[in-house]
Amino acid sequence: MEGVACCTAGQRTELNAVCCMYVCMYVCMYVKTVQVVWISVAILFMLFSVQRFGTDKVGYSFAPIILVWFVLIAGIGAYNLAAHDATVLRALNPMYIVDYFRRNGKQAWLSLGGVVLCTTGTEAMFADLGHFNIKAIQLSFSFIIFPSVALCYMGQASYLHKFPHDVADTFYKSIPAAMFWPTFIVAILAAIIASQAMLSGAFAILSKALSLGCFPRVQVVHTSKKYAGQVYIPEVNFLIGAASIVVTLAFQTTTNIGNAYGICVVMVFSITTHLMTLVMLLVWKKNVAFIAAFYVVFGAxxxxYLTSILSKFAEGGYLPFCFSLVLMALMATWHYVHVCRYWYELDRIVPAAKLAALLGRPDVRRVPGVGLLYSELVQGVPPVFPRLVDKMPSVHAVFVFMSIKNLPIPRVAAAERFIFRRVGPAEHRMFRCVARYGYTDQIEAAEEFSASLLDGLKLFVHEEAAFSCSQHTDDNDGDGALRAAQAAAAEEEKRYIDAELERGVVYLTGEADVVAAPGSSLMKRIVVNYVYTFLRKNLSESHKALAIPKDQLLKVGITYEI
Structure with missing residues (x-):
């Protein structure tokens, strides 16, 4: 019994020692994980903080680092090939892929989810097509990225052929000792650069969604005067930064994040193929057989890859779907209410007779200066104007109903920026103006914008008089006198506009509360009264997005029941 008792005590002592060892090991692993997580959070915070300096400046500062990174991984790969086993180059033969699937079956198919991570990051360059031309991407892919990445992975395969037990940490184990720390530092910087590429792409895509009315109006800062597409969106930068930090703290390890990233990338590839097929069919009008071949090869x-990586859906792969659903729901909500509001205003435009009666009221005065009333309408007088006159019975001496429209083209020439027409008789000095911008054009600051607009207005007055004069083609004295009188009237009106401009410009915006009409469905009330209202109140107000100074801004409150 004593022997058994001693043996049992010894086993317990050994068991306790083993338990302590495992506890210590897990504690150390947890501490290291926590350290890595918080270091990652600090890096993310710095990355999103420097975006305000401009994506072009950030890109210039990172470009030499990414070149060093590609040279390093190519050199390490070539070293491993030469030092360990150069026969892995035979793997370039595609027959080995067939043999691999024959041997491993289902496991080979599941492994494609990990293989696809080898190609991730390249899609960021395609998201940045607004920043780089096609030739630059073709050259960088063919002569830098593909050779470097191929040498890197073949070098790792060569290393693993000799040291198969290092499969969990192949890349860093395969680095020569003298190059470890330089490579480690450059690797961290390269990871930051990859994040920068995705950020630039997100800014560019959302700025285009904004131009199509599918996203709330936010301030889009074009950070480069030389290169188109270099934009910075403060609100979006904050939201993406906060989401990235939350995901890092929640997931903590790269395994689940890698699964989410892999699904996201393959979904992007698949969506791009489907959209490209539609473009080839409807826009380019290519041969149907060619389109079918393209779709079958790339789509299959x-x-x-998609069916393989979806097996990791529950292990972090759900993340991009959740983000996509939330973003799509917000964009759909904004677009829906935006369109309903536009039709509401269009159905309630102020008739010409009512406008004349409004201006003819004895209590309505014409005050000095220029008034610019912003509206989505490109025709007619918006319903917010009578509200303005009722609350403050005065109208500026020169009054312009202003609409800003984004066109699906890169740029609009400055000479074609503004389109004017008169509202009512000439003595009212009221005008309608539509300012047109391409998706790479930047809306000017308030002073520059008003100066350009009124220069365009004076040009319109001059051309209107010239056109009117050209209608009288006879050379008799009566027509000549009429032309002279019209030209003199045009010059007088231009001087009048200059004089009122000197007295100041006031910007007016309609602060519309949009609510669901009585009797609306529950879904519509939720979408309009809560979701849309939340977006409108928590993102940039229109005057901030249009860079209107507060001391020149007047808001007019109105409620629309849609």
Whole structure:
């Protein structure tokens, strides 16, 4: 019994020692994980903080680092090939892929989810097509990215052939000792650069969604005067930064984040293939057989990878779907209410007779200066104008109903920026103006914008008089006198506009509360009264997005029941 008792005590002592060892090991692993997580959070915070300096400046500062990174991984790969086993180059033969699937079956298919991570990051360059031209991407892919990445992975395969037990940390184990720390530092910087590329792409895509009315009006800062597409959106930068930090703190390890990233990338590939097929069919009008071949080859390949990576859906792969659903729901909500509001205003435009009666009221005065009333309408007088006159019975001496429209083209020439027409008789000095911008054009600051607009208005007055004069083609004295009188009237009106400009410009915006009409469905009340209102109140107000100074701004409150 004593022997058994001693043996049992010894086993317990050994068990306690083993338990302590595992506890210590897990504690150390947890501490290291926590340290890495908080270091990552600090890096993310710095990355999103420097975006305000401009994506072009950030890109210039990172460009030499990414070049060093590609040279390093290519050199390490070539070293491993030469030092360990150069025969892995035979893997370039595609027959080995067939043999791999024959041997491993289902496991080979599941492994494609990990293989696809080898190609991630390249899609960021395609998201940045607004920043780089096609030739630059073709050259960088063909002569820098593909050779470097191929040498890197072949070098790791060569290393693993000799040291198969290092499979969990192949890249860093395969680095020569003298190059470890330089490579480690450059690797961290390269990871930051990859994040920068995705940020630039997100800014560019959302700025285009804004131009199509699918996203709340936010301030889009074009950070480069030389290169189109270099934009910075403060609100979006904050939201993406906060989401990135939350995901990092929640997931903590790269395994689940990698699964989410892999699904996201393959979905992007698949969506791009489907949209490209539509473009080839409807826009380019290519041969149907060619389109079918393209769709079958690329679609089948991407579907194979997608079905493999979807097996990791529950292990972090759900993340991009959740983000996409939330973003799509917000964009759909904004677009829906935006369109309903536009039709509401269009159905309630002020008739010409009512406008004349409004201005003819004895209590309505014409005050000095220029008034610019912003509206989505490109025709007619918006319903907010009578509200303005009722609350403050005065109208500026020169009054312009202003609409800003984004066109689906890169740029609009400055000479074609503004389109004017008169509202009512000439003595009212009221005008309608539509300012047109391409998706790479930047809306000017308030002073520059008003100066350009009124220069365009004076040009319109001059051309209107010239056109009127050209209608009288006879050379008799009566027509000549009429032309002279019209030209003199035009010059007088231009001087009048200059004089009122000197007295100041006031910007007026309609602060519309949009609510669901009585009797609306529950879904519509939720979408309009809560979701849309939340977006409107928590993102940039229109005057901030249009860079209107507060001391020149007048808001007019109105409620629309849609």
């Amino acid at each position: 390949t991407e579907m194979l």
